[in-house]
Amino acid sequence: MKEIVKKITLRIVIFIVILISAEWLYQTFLFKEDVKLYCKNYFTNDSIINNCNILYVGESSNTSFNPWSDSQNYSISEYLQLFLPEQKVGGITQHGYHLGLFEKLLQNLKKDKGPSVVVLTLNMRNLGINSKFGGNESHFQQEVLFYNQNYTPLMKRIFVSFHFYKNDNDLELEREKVKTWRTQYLANSIIQSKYSTVRQWLNEVERKKYERSIPAVYGAMADAYIKEFGFLIDENDERLIALNKIIERCKQINKKLILHILPENRDYAQQLFGSELTQLMDYNIDFLQKEYNERVELVNNYLISNGTDYTDQFYPTEHYNARIRKAIAMSIAKKISIKVNPNLPIPNNQTFNPDVKQKFADSLWVYNFK
Amino acid sequence: MLLASYFFYGYWKLEFAALMAFTSIIDWGCALQIHTAQSKQKALFWLWLSILSNVAMLFMFKYFNFALGTTSISQKLENHQLTAWIIELGKYTIPAGISFYTFQSLSYIIDVYRKQEEPERNVLKFMLFVSFFPQLVAGPIERFGKLHSQLFATHSAKWRNISNGLRIALYGLFLKICIADNLANIVDTYYSNIQAFGTVSSWLAIFCFAFQVYADFFGYSLLAQGSALLFGIDLMDNFNKPYTAKSIPEFWHRWHISLSTWFKDYIFVPVGGNKKGPLVLAFAVLLVFFTSGLWHGAATTMILFGLTQGFLYLFDRFLFSKIKIQNHLWDKFKQLKTFVFFMLSLIYFRAESTDQPSKIWKKLWKFSAGEIDLNIPVYVVLFLLIFTLLDLYIMKDRVDIWLRKFQFWQRWLMYAFVIMAICIFGGATLHPFVYFQF
Numbered sequence: 116m117k118e119i120v121k122k123i124t125l126r127i128v129i130f131i132v133i134l135i136s137a138e139w140l141y142q143t144f145l146f147k148e149d150v151k152l153y154c155k156n157y158f159t160n161d162s163i164i165n166n167c168n169i170l171y172v173g174e175s176s177n178t179s180f181n182p183w184s185d186s187q188n189y190s191i192s193e194y195l196q197l198f199l200p201e202q203k204v205g206g207i208t209q210h211g212y213h214l215g216l217f218e219k220l221l222q223n224l225k226k227d228k229g230p231s232v233v234v235l236t237l238n239m240r241n242l243g244i245n246s247k248f249g250g251n252e253s254h255f256q257q258e259v260l261f262y263n264q265n266y267t268p269l270m271k272r273i274f275v276s277f278h279f280y281k282n283d284n285d286l287e288l289e290r291e292k293v294k295t296w297r298t299q300y301l302a303n304s305i306i307q308s309k310y311s312t313v314r315q316w317l318n319e320v321e322r323k324k325y326e327r328s329i330p331a332v333y334g335a336m337a338d339a340y341i342k343e344f345g346f347l348i349d350e351n352d353e354r355l356i357a358l359n360k361i362i363e364r365c366k367q368i369n370k371k372l373i374l375h376i377l378p379e380n381r382d383y384a385q386q387l388f389g390s391e392l393t394q395l396m397d398y399n400i401d402f403l404q405k406e407y408n409e410r411v412e413l414v415n416n417y418l419i420s421n422g423t424d425y426t427d428q429f430y431p432t433e434h435y436n437a438r439i440r441k442a443i444a445m446s447i448a449k450k451i452s453i454k455v456n457p458n459l460p461i462p463n464n465q466t467f468n469p470d471v472k473q474k475f476a477d478s479l480w481v482y483n484f485k
Numbered sequence: 486m487l488l489a490s491y492f493f494y495g496y497w498k499l500e501f502a503a504l505m506a507f508t509s510i511i512d513w514g515c516a517l518q519i520h521t522a523q524s525k526q527k528a529l530f531w532l533w534l535s536i537l538s539n540v541a542m543l544f545m546f547k548y549f550n551f552a553l554g555t556t557s558i559s560q561k562l563e564n565h566q567l568t569a570w571i572i573e574l575g576k577y578t579i580p581a582g583i584s585f586y587t588f589q590s591l592s593y594i595i596d597v598y599r600k601q602e603e604p605e606r607n608v609l610k611f612m613l614f615v616s617f618f619p620q621l622v623a624g625p626i627e628r629f630g631k632l633h634s635q636l637f638a639t640h641s642a643k644w645r646n647i648s649n650g651l652r653i654a655l656y657g658l659f660l661k662i663c664i665a666d667n668l669a670n671i672v673d674t675y676y677s678n679i680q681a682f683g684t685v686s687s688w689l690a691i692f693c694f695a696f697q698v699y700a701d702f703f704g705y706s707l708l709a710q711g712s713a714l715l716f717g718i719d720l721m722d723n724f725n726k727p728y729t730a731k732s733i734p735e736f737w738h739r740w741h742i743s744l745s746t747w748f749k750d751y752i753f754v755p756v757g758g759n760k761k762g763p764l765v766l767a768f769a770v771l772l773v774f775f776t777s778g779l780w781h782g783a784a785t786t787m788i789l790f791g792l793t794q795g796f797l798y799l800f801d802r803f804l805f806s807k808i809k810i811q812n813h814l815w816d817k818f819k820q821l822k823t824f825v826f827f828m829l830s831l832i833y834f835r836a837e838s839t840d841q842p843s844k845i846w847k848k849l850w851k852f853s854a855g856e857i858d859l860n861i862p863v864y865v866v867l868f869l870l871i872f873t874l875l876d877l878y879i880m881k882d883r884v885d886i887w888l889r890k891f892q893f894w895q896r897w898l899m900y901a902f903v904i905m906a907i908c909i910f911g912g913a914t915l916h917p918f919v920y921f922q923f
Contacts, residue, residue: 119644129897130904137905145909153913253915269908276662276911284915 138269146268153275154261160207164223167205169451170230171195172217174238176377177208179434181426187437194444195234198462199451205230211251213241218357219259226368232455233365234373234447235358238433239399239417242354243346244299244313248283248292256280296342303347306398309391313345336429337387343431344384344392348399350406362411371455374407375414375447376400377433382422384431414450416443486636486716487609490618494581501580504542505616511538512590513611516597516604528598535594539587547579548783582622584780586615588747593629595751602629610637619713623705623918625723625743632718640717647715649885654711656884659903660704664872665919666912667865668697673914675859676837679844683855687848690859694835695828696869699728701919702741707884722883729877731819732801733794736827744780748773763803770802771795781834786842790833797826864910 150157164170171177171192178190189197192206209220217235224233240246257280260271274280283291296317301308310316320337323329329337348355358374365372384392400417407413419442426434435443445462452459495502515535522528593614596602605611614633620626675682675690682690706723713720723742730736737745749758753773757765771792778791801823832842880887888896 122644133901133904134908136901137908140905141909257913273908273911275913276666276907278915282915284917 134269138267141272142268146272149272149275150261154258156207156209157261160209160220161223163205163207164229165225167203167230169195169199169202169204169232169234170224171204171206171234171236171447172221173206173208173236174212174433175208175210176236176238176433176435177206179426179432180440181434181436185437189437189440191440191444191447194441195448198444198448199459201459202451211249211255213238213246214354214361215357216255216259218361219262221361221364222262222264224364224368224370230370232371232373232451234375234451235361236375236377237358237403238377239379239396239403240343240431240433242348242352242399243343244292244295245342247353248288248295250285250288252288253280253282253284256282296345299346301345301347301395303349306347306394308395313341316341316345332429333387336383339430340384340387340392344379344396346399347395348402355406358407371412373412373414373447373450373455375443376403376417378416378418378420378424378435378439378443379433380420380422380425380431381418382420383425386422412450412454414446416446419443419446486618487613487616490613490616490621493618494616494621497581501583504546504580505586506612508539508542508587508590509612509615510608511535512594512615513605513608516594516611517606519594519598520604532594532598536591539591543583543587546583548779582624585624585626586621588744588780589626590615592626592747592751596629605629605633617713617718619709619718620720623702623709624741625706625709625721626747627720627743631721635718638717643717646717650711650714652711652885652888653707653714653883655900655903657704657707657709657711658907659868660700660707660872661918662911663868663906664865665697665701665704666914666916667862667868667910668693668700669916670912670914671859671861671865672697672835673916676835676841678857679841679848681856682848682859683853684848684851686855686857686859687845689861691828691832691845691849693859693861694831695728695824696872698831698834698919699724700872701916705918726876728824729820730823731816732806732823733797733826734802736823737794737798744777748777752776766802767799770798774798785839786833786836789842790830793830793833797830864906868906868910 173191177192180188180190190206190208192204192208195206196202196204207220209216212220214235214237221233224230257275257278260266260274260280263271266274293314296313298312300311301313301316302311308316310319317338320329320334320341324331324334362372379396381393381396384396400415404413404415420435420439422428424436424439425432426436448462452461491502491506494505512535515531515538518531519528522531593602593611597604605614610633613636614629617627617632617636672690672694675686675693679687703724710720710722721743725739725742727736727740730739753769756769756772758769759766774791774795775788776791777794778788781787781790805819805822832845836842836845888899891899
């Protein structure tokens with residue numbers, strides 16, 4: 116027995132020496148290249164976080180613009196900068212990210228460094244089934260491994276190789292999605308939907324398509340709206356749990372958190388299904404409003420848009436035209452100046468300063484906000 | 486061990502563990518009935534009941550959607566709770582290893598019917614034989630006689646078993662993580678955009694796939710062998726340097742040996758084998774490879790893969806073997822020919838649709854430059870070179886035995902290299918073991 120213990124001890128010691136050497140080799144020669152490969156925006160995001168005093172964290176809604184109608188292609192975070200010229204606004208845009216991923220990304224925030232205000236966008240669709248089982252999820256989960264402060268570089272690389280993260284493949288995600296549509300009821304103590312599940316609703320649409328009572332051009336659109344907005348959230352939602360962690364962390368490191376609820380295309384949902392779908396959407400927004408109004412500075416822009424303000428006319432997205440992007444920035448800027456930093460002037464069209472960046476200097480247009 | 490095996494399988498999907506338990510209990514019961522049957526007819530009835538229940542399970546979860554395709558029946562079934570549940574289970578996830586454990590179970594029931602094995606009276610022991618976790622999801626497909634006697638013998642922890650098991654598993658991990666996964670990235674890049682690549686890249690891609698699938702499956706088999714050895718269980722070798730085979734018949738004696746011997750014992754020989762003339766032999770060979778294709782997957786391309794192997798087998802058996810030349814160079818040529826035949830037939834194995842193989846064939850034989858080239862990282866080339874040299878020329882025995890020749894410090898230098906390679910250079914994209922889907 117003693118002999119075996121001696122043998123095992125010797126081998127464990129050698130194994131540890133090998134791991135330490137591998138850690139050193141990897142960290143010194145290869146880690147940076149791997150970060151560039153597997154987490155493309157890591158260094159850019161890190162630099163933005165450390166060089167601003169207001170951090171805007173968003174997904175594609177931040178930078179998408181309408182190529183047909185927009186004369187100005189500023190992102191929401193750029194508009195925010197123009198409304199708050201004395202501040203240094205940093206904008207992080209991670210396409211397809213949601214609260215669960217932002218929670219990992221924001222682990223890079225330090226207590227005594229970087230922004231004092233964090234503006235976090237909340238996209239209601241991201242709390243839905245289609246997003247939760249979206250095809251990019253595994254890739255994103257791998258990406259955010261690199262933001263984790265608890266792992267050494269070699270550990271991160273080993274986790275990448277061994278796929279030690281939520282790594283469902285496309286078929287598994289599709290299966291979960293279909294299963295949830297079939298089994299999750301569209302009802303609670305407040306809401307009673309005509310259709311008990313998304314699956315049933317989709318069948319009904321399918322029947323109408325077959326009978327041609329839905330025009331073909333709207334058939335796919337109707338499917339998409341049901342799949343994207345057909346859900347009811349509750350406090351156990353995994354992404355709201357991630358949001359709660361962000362709130363806690365921001366408190367711990369003295370960052371003021373502004374939670375911004377993005378506008379959704381309620382207009383088209385109403386036109387497609389009457390109040391059947393909008394009652395679910397409204398319920399979800401009310402839930403968020405009630406749940407977070409007291410806990411963070413909340414900016415709710417859910418209702419500020421019209422159907423035609425969206426770049427994507429046949430699929431629900433949060434890609435807005437300049438009017439909405441500017442309105443969003445204005446509302447956030449107001450919240451910052453009223454609630455967070457009373458020393459700032461309350462922004463309006465007069466304080467909007469297109470000269471704040473050279474590239475904005477030729478701004479000529481003026482728009483009256485709602 | 487039974488609990489550990491079911492936990493291992495059920496952790497992934499509880500429904501599928503229940504399914505495995507259900508089929509195991511049926512087979513266990515049928516085997517007992519066969520043993521006690523008063524007449525041959527009764528024994529035959531229980532045998533067919535077991536076979537049909539296994540085939541039904543395979544059909545339901547593996548071939549149902551293939552058979553239904555996108556018919557309106559499929560859509561109607563999806564609207565009912567129970568059938569929708571089954572379709573969801575089968576359509577989006579096939580129970581991992583269902584073909585493996587079903588075949589293992591079938592071999593037991595047939596052996597009991599043939600009176601080659603005594604039936605197991607303890608249902609839990611039989612369930613462990615079916616579900617023994619190291620080889621549950623991708624083989625090797627063990628026979629009852631060999632595995633059962635080992636599983637229920639008294640074992641004590643032995644240093645030799647532990648060290649050998651870890652050596653085998655480490656090598657298996659290296660093959661999977663450093664070679665198969667990295668090659669898979671290259672192959673996937675090619676298959677995702679075949680039109681953009683030229684002739685050279687196409688040859689490179691199918692070459693890479695031949696080694697990807699080998700390293701992947703051989704790697705898994707080694708991991709299974711290594712982890713079983715930790716418990717004192719010695720599983721059979723599933724590969725024996727297949728790329729050194731000089732003919733397709735020899736190749737199938739070296740590749741996925743446990744499946745090849747299964748087909749030989751339960752299909753090839755009962756049908757007539759090579760004892761009833763060339764026509765029966767040809768029929769038996771084609772039947773075996775047709776079944777083998779179907780076993781590999783519910784797709785037309787898999788059946789084509791199987792049949793291609795069958796025809797190549799017959800070509801080698803009846804024509805090529807007639808050429809009698811005793812020459813080292815000729816032997817090398819035969820090895821190369823066999824490898825190229827197999828590599829080309831893998832085009833069907835890897836294809837995602839029935840029209841994909843013809844596109845690749847055109848790319849291979851009609852020279853074109855291509856808009857982009859496949860890029861193979863230097864470290865992947867290095868790993869592949871090491872593997873090829875070891876497998877074809879250097880390692881004459883199983884890895885654990887081969888390593889015994891070296892001194893302690895030499896072995897640990899090799900381990901250090903392998904551990905570092907696994908930690909630092911593993912493929913980043915998720916590629917489950919290729920044979921998990923079967």
